[in-house]
Amino acid sequence: xxxxxxxxxxxxxxxxxxxxxxxxxxxxxxxxxxxxxxxxxxxxxxxxxxxxxxxxxxxxxxxxxxxxxxxxxxxxxxxxxxxxxxxxxxxxxxxxxxxxxxxxxxxxxxxxxxxxxx
Amino acid sequence: xxxxxxxxxxxxxxxxxxxxxxxxxxxxxxxxxxxxxxxxxxxxxxxxxxxxxxxxxxxxxxxxxxxxxxxxxxxxxxxxxxxxxxxxxxxxxxxxxxxxxxxxxxxxxxxxxxxxxxxxxxxxxxxxxxxxxxxxxxxxxxxxxxxxxxxxxxxxxxxxxxxxxxxxxxxxxxxxxxxxxxxxxxxxxxxxxxxxxxxxxxxxxxxxxxxxxxxxxxxxxxxxxxxxxxxxxxxxxxxxxxxxxxxxxxxxxxxxxxxxxxxxxxxxxxxxxxxxxxxxxxxxxxxxxxxxxxxxxxxxxxxxxxxxxxxxxxxxxxxxxxxxxxxxxxxxxxxxxxxxxxxxxxxxxxxxxxxxxxxxxxxxxxxxxxxxxxxxxxxxxxxxxxxxxxxxxxxxxxxxxxxxxxxxxxxxx
Numbered sequence: 001x002x003x004x005x006x007x008x009x010x011x012x013x014x015x016x017x018x019x020x021x022x023x024x025x026x027x028x029x030x031x032x033x034x035x036x037x038x039x040x041x042x043x044x045x046x047x048x049x050x051x052x053x054x055x056x057x058x059x060x061x062x063x064x065x066x067x068x069x070x071x072x073x074x075x076x077x078x079x080x081x082x083x084x085x086x087x088x089x090x091x092x093x094x095x096x097x098x099x100x101x102x103x104x105x106x107x108x109x110x111x112x113x114x115x116x117x118x
Numbered sequence: 119x120x121x122x123x124x125x126x127x128x129x130x131x132x133x134x135x136x137x138x139x140x141x142x143x144x145x146x147x148x149x150x151x152x153x154x155x156x157x158x159x160x161x162x163x164x165x166x167x168x169x170x171x172x173x174x175x176x177x178x179x180x181x182x183x184x185x186x187x188x189x190x191x192x193x194x195x196x197x198x199x200x201x202x203x204x205x206x207x208x209x210x211x212x213x214x215x216x217x218x219x220x221x222x223x224x225x226x227x228x229x230x231x232x233x234x235x236x237x238x239x240x241x242x243x244x245x246x247x248x249x250x251x252x253x254x255x256x257x258x259x260x261x262x263x264x265x266x267x268x269x270x271x272x273x274x275x276x277x278x279x280x281x282x283x284x285x286x287x288x289x290x291x292x293x294x295x296x297x298x299x300x301x302x303x304x305x306x307x308x309x310x311x312x313x314x315x316x317x318x319x320x321x322x323x324x325x326x327x328x329x330x331x332x333x334x335x336x337x338x339x340x341x342x343x344x345x346x347x348x349x350x351x352x353x354x355x356x357x358x359x360x361x362x363x364x365x366x367x368x369x370x371x372x373x374x375x376x377x378x379x380x381x382x383x384x385x386x387x388x389x390x391x392x393x394x395x396x397x398x399x400x401x402x403x404x405x406x407x408x409x410x411x412x413x414x415x416x417x418x419x420x421x422x423x424x425x426x427x428x429x430x431x432x433x434x435x436x437x438x439x440x441x442x443x444x445x446x447x448x449x450x451x452x453x454x455x456x457x458x459x460x461x462x463x464x465x466x467x468x469x470x471x472x473x474x475x476x477x478x479x480x481x482x483x484x485x486x487x488x489x490x491x492x493x494x495x496x497x498x499x500x501x502x503x504x505x506x507x508x509x510x511x512x513x514x515x516x517x518x519x520x521x522x523x524x525x526x527x528x529x530x531x
Contacts, residue, residue, distance in 0.1 A: 004248050004249065004250050004251070007152055007156070007237070007247070008234070008237055008248055008250070008256075010149070010152055010156055010217070011156050011233075011234055011236075011237040011247065011248065012230070012234055014153070014156045014157060014160055014233075014256045015160065015229075015230045016230050018160055018164070018233065019225070019229035019230060019233070019374055020226055021224045022202075022206055022373070022374075023222075023225075023226070023369045023370055023371065023374075025206055025370075026205075026206045026207070026208075026210060026369050026370040027210065029206060029207055030206070030207055030208060030209050030210055030369060031209050032209065032210070032317065033209065034211070036214075037400075038211050038216045039211060039212065039213055040213070040214065041213050041214070041215070041276055041277050041366070042213070042277060042279075042365055042366060044474075054278050054281060054282070056285070057180065057285070060285055060288075060289050063289050063292070063293060063375060063457060063461075064289075066461065067292045067293060067295070070296040070465065071166060071292075071295065071296065071299075074296065074299040074300060074303070077300075077303060077310070077472075078255060078303070078519045081303045081476070082306055082310065082311070082312060083308045083310075084307050084476060084479065085310045085479070086310075086311070087121045087389065087479075087481060089480050089481070092476050092477060092480045093477075095476065096473045096476060096477065099469055099472065099473055100473070102469075103469055105195055106461070106465065106466065108201075108460070110462065115457070115458065115461045115462060116454075117379035117453065117454030117457065117458075
């Protein structure tokens with residue numbers, strides 16, 4: 001029970017129960033009068049045109065890929081940053097070298113035009 | 119241990135005696151008391167959230183040279199309560215074709231992802247819900263849950279606008295996670311610990327904002343982008359996609375999206391205060407009173423705790439005020455400008471700052487020039503960045519001016 005993650009688990013349970021409570025009260029108290037016009041999809045007051053699941057712009061995927069590389073890099077940088085004061089200078093420089101390799105990856109993506117919006 | 123000395127532990131001890139006197143096992147008693155404490159903290163956070171709705175509406179009104187709500191109760195203080203009651207009794211319209219399960223889970227997840235952040239927020243030196251030793255990693259992970267809630271809301275609403283808003287918002291939020299996490303690594307390098315309690319206790323010497331001002335600025339900008347507040351609020355660009363991902367939500371579900379955005383802003387204001395501005399540290403205040411040089415003004419435990427809580431709240435409100443100030447002063451920027459700003463400016467800048475901070479921290483730690491050296495290295499980096507930006511902007515302006523030169527026409531008679 002001294003484990004901190006147990007209390008995080010309790011927090012998670014409370015944090016899930018508390019937002020559900022007003023939703024349950026609302027489900028109990030609020031009127032329920034559905035009709036087809038109310039339930040139709042909103043498009044600025046006109047009839048919807050075309051499928052609502054539109055085409056996915058591929059550039060979002062490219063940005064997600066670039067983000068993935070840097071996210072994994074930051075995960076690797078966390079232990080390096082934590083133990084920086086206990087390690088000699090050359091380990092700091094090795095970490096810097098790791099960051100520079102990934103920065104060169106960013107420069108490559110930049111020059112290749114992967115960071116453009118179109 | 120008296121009540122005034124350490125009120126929380128006193129009440130916990132008293133409750134434990136009562137419950138074990140009734141025959142409850144020791145482990146179950148601990149769980150029950152922890153649950154009670156967590157409930158109290160979450161209820162306090164949510165009441166604060168309601169107060170924040172009032173603050174937000176009054177502040178935006180004053181920015182726009184009007185009064186804001188002032189009819190309901192004195193100064194409009196009862197207005198948010200009236201709003202909550204109105205939202206609860208409104209009809210819950212689920213659009214046809216919406217994915218019911220995901221549609222209903224999304225607002226709950228949005229609210230949950232903000233409430234669980236309060237587990238690691240240090241409110242005073244003796245008041246912290248959970249003293250995690252990987253608190254900053256937990257902060258990043260819990261923030262990612264909010265992103266998930268938005269894409270769930272946008273996808274399941276069966277609405278083009280919601281989907282567009284959700285896509286843009288998610289591209290925004292994941293992009294700005296990189297400079298945010300890198301800026302979070304700077305206090306970790308300086309203090310050598312990931313726990314927010316350790317970082318706050320380190321700042322009894324000097325606030326981290328004086329050691330790494332550029333990190334504070336980058337963290338603030340990335341936090342504002344993570345929150346989805348203006349100028350990065352593409353998910354609710356009212357003039358463009360009419361309320362974005364929460365377009366099909368009514369009643370309390372919409373209420374939870376709105377309330378969780380405000381509470382998230384305040385929580386990030388709190389994290390800016392904790393990580394960079396000392397959190398609950400009051401200058402010259404130690405555990406037993408003010409220390410002016412060699413003389414000690416002794417204060418009781420409860421007064422010290424109250425001063426620390428007040429310091430935390432004041433600093434968080436100032437952080438929240440800065441976030442609101444930016445929101446109501448700046449126009450919204452386009453998605454490509456936003457992504458270019460992140461990937462072409464903030465990410466290289468934050469990685470460069472990380473490299474310089476790591477090297478300077480290692481070189482200067484044993485010397486006397488630590489504070490001055492770190493501060494100067496940040497200032498020099500900021501100056502170099504501004505010079506580079508100036509040259510790039512200059513060159514771009516020259517190109518645009520050359521394109522606008524009137525074409526010399528040869529006139530034939």
